[in-house]
Amino acid sequence: MAEKTEEVVTTTTKVAANGEKTVTTTTTTTTTTTTRRKSGGWWANLSTLMKVLILAGVVLLLGILAGVIIFGRVKATSNSMESQIAKGSTVWFNRFTEPDRGDVLVFRHPEADSVILSAPDKNYYKMCRLYGDAWCNKKVDPVAYQGKKKRPIILSRCVALPGDVIAIKENNVIVNNNPVEAPKTAKYTFLTVSSGFVGNEALEQLGINKNEVAYSGEDAETLISFYHKAIPTGCQAMLYTLTEDAADALVKSDLVRKVQRVSMPKEYFERTVFPYIEKLHWNSSNFGPILVPEKGKVLKLNVNILPLYRRCIEAYEGNTVEVKNDKIFINGKEEISYRFRRNYFFVLSDNRSTEDDSRYFGFLPDNHVMGVAFE
Helix, strand or coil: CEEEEEEEEEEEEEECCCCCEEEEEEEEEEEEEECCCCCCHHHHCCCHHHHHHHHHHHHHHHHHHHHHHHEEEEECCCCCCCCCCCCCCEEEEECCCCCCCCCEEEEECCCCCEEECCCCCCEHHHHHHHHHHHHHHHCCCCEEECCHHHCCEEEEEEEECCCCEEEEECCEEEECCEECCCCCCCEEEEEEEECCCCCHHHHHCCCCCHHHHECCCCCHHHHHHCCHHHCCCCCEEEEEEEEHHHHHHHHHCCCCCEEEECCCCCCCCCCCCCCCCHHHCCCCCCEEEEECCCCCCEEECCCCCHHHHHHHHHHHCCCCEEEECCEEEECCEECCEEECCCCEEEEECCECCCCCCHHHHCCEEHHHEEEEECC
């Protein structure tokens, strides 16, 4: 609101009969009141409270959008990380964090591209390894291709980055010739020897649920057979998947006579362990050394090296590979080397008795990684 004051001066001249002039001056003062709109547009005319509410709403909206873009959440569908992440629990992850050693990665199963229609929960490639190429080629059950976005989501810990050399010796991880300390949540297979039956109630007093830790994998009997000399006559042997702390608690109790961490012998070949070559004698306990592929790095090729990286070259990088008379042809052209176009990771489950990691499906390509989980 503003006031405007104006002064008007009026001069009047009169001439009398006798010829004299009379000059009269009149001053008029006028005051005008004007209501002026505040400058700054509609925002300036809002109350402070309304401004605060609008700003809070904008910040909230931007936060939600950023959360949707940057973060994601999934449900743990396996027990691969069960000491830390229980099956069925919700896991949040960051889509933009660069994976590092020790991170828990959320990723799409790289071998779930082919699905047995009558048994979608079974790994098609594992069935081929167990029953041979004859079964695979006959395709006893119809097999369908499954897009990446429909493949199961897995959680596993990154232990080796692109360009690293990874090896496993008696369940101990070695990266670039340096031993890697296992996380406290890592679970291994232990052989327990007892004089009689050990019930659930006794184990639960130690924080151990027998139904959850009893190991009954396909190789359970084979694994026990390697340690038959450690099992006295008349005693009962059981395999449990336990953390080191749980195993120590069992040792200190009087429930069992012996607790021993077990592993596959070095010479034992597991058909389902990558790269599925018998002459290497690799198994889930003794593995490698092997180089993790790195984007831009050139690999010298020969018929011995190719099986280690063929799936990367074919399935993950979209090339055709043929071997004729010990010569390697990529996309119809003979090659003696190959330059990788993607980065790869080597992941290992905290629960070492599971098969949801690189010991079984090989290298994890970067385009299958959804993000890094919050621990």
